[in-house]
Amino acid sequence: MTGVLGVDGCRGGWVGALVDADQVTWHTFADIGAALALPVDAIAVDMPVGLPAVGRRDCDLLAKAALGRAHSRVFLAPPRGVLSAGSYDEAGRLHRELAGGLGMSLQTWHLVPKIREVDAVADDPRLVEVHPELSLSELAGTGPLESKKTAAGRAVRLEVLRGWLPGLDSVPSGDDGLDALAAAWSARRWFAGRARTLPEHPPYDERGRPMRIVT
Numbered sequence: 154m155t156g157v158l159g160v161d162g163c164r165g166g167w168v169g170a171l172v173d174a175d176q177v178t179w180h181t182f183a184d185i186g187a188a189l190a191l192p193v194d195a196i197a198v199d200m201p202v203g204l205p206a207v208g209r210r211d212c213d214l215l216a217k218a219a220l221g222r223a224h225s226r227v228f229l230a231p232p233r234g235v236l237s238a239g240s241y242d243e244a245g246r247l248h249r250e251l252a253g254g255l256g257m258s259l260q261t262w263h264l265v266p267k268i269r270e271v272d273a274v275a276d277d278p279r280l281v282e283v284h285p286e287l288s289l290s291e292l293a294g295t296g297p298l299e300s301k302k303t304a305a306g307r308a309v310r311l312e313v314l315r316g317w318l319p320g321l322d323s324v325p326s327g328d329d330g331l332d333a334l335a336a337a338w339s340a341r342r343w344f345a346g347r348a349r350t351l352p353e354h355p356p357y358d359e360r361g362r363p364m365r366i367v368t
Contacts, residue, residue, distance in 0.1 A: 157344055159336030160188050160198045161285065162267045163329040170333040172341065175318055177334065179325060185270045195279050197340035199332055200264070200271045201230035202282040203357065203364035207251050208232070212366045215351040216284055223297035226286045228261055233358070236269050275360075281348075281367045283339040285332035289313055291349070291368045292338055301328040314338075343367050 156173030160182070169180035169188050182188045189196060203210070210230050217224035231244075232251035238244035241262045248257035274280070290297055293313045299306040310331045315321045317338055324330045342348040348367045355365035 156193050157195045157197070157337050157340035158188060158191060158193045159283075159333040159338070159340055160185070160196060161329045161332040161336060162200060162264070163327075167267075168325060168329045168333050170330065170337045172318070172334075172337045175320055177318065177321060177337075179330065185267070186274055189274055189277050189280065193279070195281065195340040195344040196277070197281050197283040197336040197343065197367065198271060199283055199285055199336055200267055202271060202275045202280060203355075203360075203362035204230055204233040204236075204268075204272060205364065206232060206234070206359050208253060210364045212282075212351045212355065212364055216287055216366050219351070220286060220290070220297045223286065223300075226297070227284060228258070228264065230268070231257055231261060231265070233272070236265060236272060238265070275362050281340065281343050282365065283336045283368065284366050285335040287351075287366060287368045288335040288339045292317060292335070301331060307331065310335075339367050 156171055159170045160167050167182040167185060167188055169182060171178040171180060171193065213227055213229045216227045220226060231248055234251050235244050235247045238247055244262050245257050286297060289310060298309050301307060301310060314334055339348060350365045350367050355363040357363055
């Protein structure tokens with residue numbers, strides 16, 4: 154098997170879009186390790202890869218700035234120490250200690266199990282972090298697209314993705330499949346050496362992983 158894989162978290166696991174030439178194969182995974190078991194050239198995941206010891210990541214702040222009015226679509230990755238928390242209250246306390254007194258949203262807490270999964274396998278050199286909204290904006294050559302939660306937003310995303318894959322037929326319902334396919338687009342750009350990164354020269358975390366978002 155060749156090609157690239159885009160992966161997005163979904164209820165109960167992960168959804169993957171494997172793109173080989175112009176063909177898409179859809180996958181579901183119980184855990185991120187199963188996605189990395191596929192023999193593909195590059196894997197792009199919509200989840201933090203490099204994590205800060207303290208404070209915020211520049212890539213998240215730059216992504217928010219790039220999306221402008223749609224900045225709320227980017228969540229701020231927590232410091233790695235928060236991953237050890239066993240409850241939301243404990244996570245909030247740790248987050249305030251490590252992020253200069255700033256609190257942590259309940260949405261971010263719900264993502265912590267998947268952040269832990271990725272953090273456990275993030276030394277795989279094929280794995281890069283993406284943000285589907287940035288990928289789609291780059292692919293469309295426009296600013297942020299209409300919300301993916303609307304019928305019009307889904308339609309414009311399908312139109313943009315079909316500009317890349319003209320033969321694209323069905324995409325799983327909901328927005329996870331759209332996000333996985335957008336991630337695959339950035340994975341292919343990354344493997345080809347054409348992707349941009351935020352920031353251009355990313356810092357590395359305490360485990361030697363770049364804190365960057367690839368588009």
